Amino acid sequence: MQPAEPRPSGSVSPWARCLWCFLLCAPLFAQITGTVTNQTTGKAQAGATVALYTIAEAGPELVDQAKSDARGNFTINRTPPGPGPALIRTAFDGVTYNHMLPPGTPTTGIPIEIFNASRQPGGAKVAQHMILFEPSGGQVAVDEVYFIKNEGKTAWNDPGGGTLKFSLPAGAGKPEVTATAPGGMSIGAPVLKTAKPDIFAVDFAIKPGQTQIDVTYAEPYTEGALLTGNVISQDENTYLLVSNGVTLEGDGLNDLGTDPRTRKHVFGLTGAAYKVRLTGTAAAASGDQGGEAADESGPRMEQIMPRVNTKTVSILIVALGILALGFALLYRKSPTAPKGWQAKAPAPPT
Secondary structure: OOOOOOOOOOOOOHHHHHHHHHHHHHHHHOOEEEEEEEOOOOEEOOOOEEEEEEEEOOEEEEEEEEEOOOOOEEEEOOOOOOOOOEEEEEEEOOEEEEEEEOOOOOOOOEEEEEOEEEOOOOOEEEEEEEEEEEEEOOEEEEEEEEEEEEOOOEEEOOOOOOOOEEEOOOOOOOOEEEEEOOOOOEEEOOEEEOOOOOEEEEOOOEOOEEEEEEEEEEEEOOOOOEEEEEOOOOOOOEEEEEOOOOEEEEOOEEEEEEOOOOOOEEEEEOOOEEEEEEEOOOOOOOHHHOHHHHOOOOOOOOOOOOOOOHHHHHHHHHHHHHHHHHHHHHHHHOOOOOOOOOOOOOOOOO
16 A cells, blocks of 8 residues: 655645635625616616615514616625515615515526606506595594506605695594505505695605505594595596495485495595495495405405496397307208218309
């Protein structure tokens, strides 16, 4: 057995070299990279702050952050430490944009879209406004839902004056406001006072796309008494809704019947104010509706789609039935083709 040759002084073993290379390359793989694009200008955006958060029980917790360079590229030299989802929050021009990172999704080459911001509404307007009344125990709970569409290329953001403005009836309690950005989650939104005591504003940026804002409050009410309110948001479509078991009456209303999805009775409001009377109380959800009704934690409402004329549907069903019967009779009376016979296409005209 030959003795091992002595290793030259200062040399490193192959195993140590591999370990050293691995340690040097490891940070390259522990990164989050992407590009920030300004959809208002259509160009890469420099100077945007891109931050990585983990989703904890107490809320998002900052892990690390970076700035986008002249080409809009950013690199965060950390990855989500836990197995749960992570959040990339990008701040630009006073507005934040959220991008969820579910477990297992790629963490490189992430596209981030942002917009320039303006204090003017631009292409933003209230596309639909629904007001739900639920009387019970000497008061009425009111849930106003605004669907705001921004068809422009600029985010509407006015931290000092707010964006959506709404009116509170006399005697109403403190309102609670939640907002849902396009593709985002529902979060609480600050409420600002204005020069008028009954007018308030929501401090929430309206990004291009559709934003939903919910305003809930309660006010004293006696059954059959007059209930009044103003609509100041210049809505295109305003609707008053009541639950099953509640009757609503007033002037300037268009009875649209019961919406099959929300199971609410819907009235179109033709003016910028309402004066209505309510009778009855909301019926409890029946057990045959299953978990859907049991899981509802509040009067969650969806957009009301255009109603279909039920008489038209009935006429179409009858017409289709008659047409199908005619085809069946025609098929039975047609002569049987001779065996081996095959239809031929007519010769094209010369």
